[in-house]
Amino acid sequence: MTNTTKSKAFNAFEVAQSQFDEVAEQLALDATTRELLRTPIREYSFSIPIRMDDGTRQVFRGFRVQHNDARGPSKGGIRFHPMETLDTVRALAMWMTWKCAIVDIPLGGAKGGVICDPHNLSQFEQEQICRGWVRQIARNVGPVLDIPAPDVMTTSQHMLWMLDEYEMIHGSKQPGFITGKPVGMGGSLGRTEATGYGVVFSIREALKDLGIRASDTVASVQGFGNVARYAIELYQQLGGKVTCVASWNQQEQTSYSFLKKTGIDLKELLSITDRFGGIDKAKAQDAGYEILDGDGWLKQDVDILIPAALENQITGDNAPEISKGVKIVAEGANGPTTPAADQVLEERGVFVIPDLLANAGGVTCSYFEQVQSNMNYFWEKDEVLGKLDVKMTSAFIAVSELARKRKLFMRDAAYTIAISRVAQACKDRGWV
Numbered sequence: 376m377t378n379t380t381k382s383k384a385f386n387a388f389e390v391a392q393s394q395f396d397e398v399a400e401q402l403a404l405d406a407t408t409r410e411l412l413r414t415p416i417r418e419y420s421f422s423i424p425i426r427m428d429d430g431t432r433q434v435f436r437g438f439r440v441q442h443n444d445a446r447g448p449s450k451g452g453i454r455f456h457p458m459e460t461l462d463t464v465r466a467l468a469m470w471m472t473w474k475c476a477i478v479d480i481p482l483g484g485a486k487g488g489v490i491c492d493p494h495n496l497s498q499f500e501q502e503q504i505c506r507g508w509v510r511q512i513a514r515n516v517g518p519v520l521d522i523p524a525p526d527v528m529t530t531s532q533h534m535l536w537m538l539d540e541y542e543m544i545h546g547s548k549q550p551g552f553i554t555g556k557p558v559g560m561g562g563s564l565g566r567t568e569a570t571g572y573g574v575v576f577s578i579r580e581a582l583k584d585l586g587i588r589a590s591d592t593v594a595s596v597q598g599f600g601n602v603a604r605y606a607i608e609l610y611q612q613l614g615g616k617v618t619c620v621a622s623w624n625q626q627e628q629t630s631y632s633f634l635k636k637t638g639i640d641l642k643e644l645l646s647i648t649d650r651f652g653g654i655d656k657a658k659a660q661d662a663g664y665e666i667l668d669g670d671g672w673l674k675q676d677v678d679i680l681i682p683a684a685l686e687n688q689i690t691g692d693n694a695p696e697i698s699k700g701v702k703i704v705a706e707g708a709n710g711p712t713t714p715a716a717d718q719v720l721e722e723r724g725v726f727v728i729p730d731l732l733a734n735a736g737g738v739t740c741s742y743f744e745q746v747q748s749n750m751n752y753f754w755e756k757d758e759v760l761g762k763l764d765v766k767m768t769s770a771f772i773a774v775s776e777l778a779r780k781r782k783l784f785m786r787d788a789a790y791t792i793a794i795s796r797v798a799q800a801c802k803d804r805g806w807v
């Protein structure tokens with residue numbers, strides 16, 4: 376699991392709306408378009424009663440928010456998190472709309488969640504939650520309506536249980552209902568790697584813009600879940616060195632940073648990590664890692680910071696502690712930087728690769744998965760990753776060119792392109 380202690384200090388939806396309002400103003404969007412785009416088009420909040428292993432009943436809270444579907448069926452992951460809120464899901468749904476637009480895939484934005492902690496649930500209980508989530512929403516989601524996917528603390532196994540329930544309810548095989556399925560069960564090769572690799576494709580392009588060789592750079596990473604691992608893997612393949620990784624400690628309910636100045640060994644760290652991304656402190660110490668507090672990762676004197684955990688991690692409070700040497704912040708997580716922190720980074724001239732661009736590899740590969748599922752013909756991994764690179768790189772170039780031309784912060788440039796595309800689709804459909 377990737378997490379930290381401060382994720383609820385901010386209301387993510389307010390952050391998402393203020394980011395939108397600022398760009399809407401710059402784009403001089405009309406009042407109706409603003410009203411439509413600053414709130415979700417549809418939202419569902421429901422109870423999921425399930426039977427626990429000990430025979431008792433428990434009720435979990437589930438959500439699905441569809442922010443906008445003017446460009447195509449809405450798309451986005453489902454998070455399992457004990458601190459999940461409807462407002463967080465709203466923010467994440469809005470960010471999905473912009474994300475799909477920036478990589479120019481024919482999908483809108485949605486997000487789902489369940490308030491639960493998989494650390495404390497058996498596999499069977501998790502299966503019941505997955506099936507219960509689908510039972511509550513089965514008529515409002517689907518291959519041509521709204522397509523879920525994995526996200527924080529959900530896996531391909533969860534997706535398969537959800538698909539199975541959906542197909543049982545509808546009495547037909549509908550592999551396009553959900554993405555992030557296991558390979559061999561309708562999943563796409565490369566989907567697991569896609570988000571992390573996509574982060575590194577965008578770092579590679581940013582380094583080109585800055586005229587720096589990857590092999591001359593050092594990075595520090597927050598999180599050790601799926602996104603972080605594959606970002607580290609590809610970044611190291613490009614010759615970069617990772618010296619610090621922060622991960623959540625479930626027992627102590629806090630996060631720690633693991634520092635090795637000579638560079639972390641990914642395989643070694645993975646061998647002492649639980650299935651939620653928690654690194655074993657004692658074993659890490661034995662392996663020569665220095666243990667720092669949760670924010671330790673962002674105080675490192677590195678070139679690149681990769682926040683790949685949760686939202687609201689780099690804040691106005693801790694941003695001044697970021698080393699002056701940091702040149703790039705690549706947002707593997709959704710919404711890791713608050714507007715106050717953004718200001719600090721902008722003033723310092725840090726090259727921020729915003730979430731909607733940096734971590735768009737996941738949803739882009741989900742789109743490829745849908746295409747393959749619909750054809751019932753699956754591509755080789757190289758083909759998937761090659762197509763992913765093309766999509767990510769062209770999105771990056773469009774954003775960085777606009778940023779350069781109009782002297783915009785990368786986030787503002789990305790939002791400008793994404794929001795214009797969605798606003799245009801709403802206009803073309805005659806909605807506004």
Ligand code: GLU
Binds near residue numbers: 450451
């Ligand atoms: N959960 C991922 C994201 O936030 C992927 C969503 C998807 O594949 O639909 O982008």
